[in-house]
Amino acid sequence: MDFDNGKPIYLQIVDFFYENILIRKWQENERIPSVREVAVTVEVNPNTAIRAFNHLQEQEVIYNKRGIGYFVSEKGYDTVLEIKKKEFMGVKLPNIFKEMMLLDVEFEEVKHSYDEYVKNVNDEKK
């Protein structure tokens, strides 16, 4: 895992979990890797991995079964979707708007690109 400089590593691990849940690699009520396994995979101090697990537990994305391990919550997928959507609308989109203004990109142009993209994705599915 390559870490970007700004974001705390534990939050980058959290994002890695979110992604696995969103792409349905980790399903609801499915067991996920242990703290130690995650620490070794992403090459971090286990304390950093524990911080990520604690954060995910607070967000109710995962839960702990004592002595067995960690599992994706019943509503894990929905919760992650909500969190990431909020982040997209609140953080990523304003940044894109800012850049659009800077580069003088019209909303119509973006809409056109977006429609094209959706069409391509749908075509591929067929």
Add this chain to the structure above:
Amino acid sequence: MIQIRGLKFHYPKSRVVLNDISLDFSSGNIYGLFGENGEGKSTLIKLMAGLLFPKKGYCQMSNNDLSKRRIEDMREVFMVPEDFELPSLSIHKFEKINAPFYPKFSQDQFYDLIREFKLSPQENLSALSFGQKKKVLIAFGVSANTSLLLLDEPTNGLDIPSKSQFRKIMASAVDEGKCIVISTHQVRDLHSLINHVVILGQSKVVFDQPFSSISEKLWFGRAKQDRQDQIIYTEPSFGSRAVLERLDQEETEVDLELLFNAVVSNPERINNVVKGKMHGTVI
């Protein structure tokens, strides 16, 4: 677990390398020991391994002086030196001779690591490159499962894939019963592993803080215009990256290189902020 108090050391007819050093190391942590060249990192590690004797003060493990070299203590300490010579023996023979000194040594673990490092037990140590020899010692040190593992510049001489292997091994090696101390200049190699930073400078400890306090009190990044006056330290060569007091800002990842330079340039200022003695906006 390790307690160092008022430690002073100099080599014969030489200037004082370490002066009045007091430090605590506890298990379950990976300590990063930093300092410019000649600031006494390797000397401190040798003192902790009982290889050198303090001129003043002491270094204890669970209340026993390490300079006494009691068997009970020595079998709980392993040091991987920066530079070393190994005998002309096969890896297997080397393990057979040295493992009995460490009661918690795990053969399975050792040979797994040897295999992971793409070495074979039959290979002769004298035929290996420096980096490969280092791998043997690292594998041995981890498998010895001592309470204290001291590593002096462990990633020097390791090739690129081995550095990643090394990080994985360290991440899996640390547990509640182990204390790992790594001295290094290769900040980037080990940044994600360390959870406590110790910096030596001018024969003293100039910084000694857990990562949690650093990321709680300090902010790393490019300062916006309205925060220019809160800059503690900045460098144009880092793309004007700066260390600021965090205040109510979002947490950022600790930039060890920048932190190190900031501490070396003005230790008091940064320590006051981390210890909460000074606030950026005192009215």
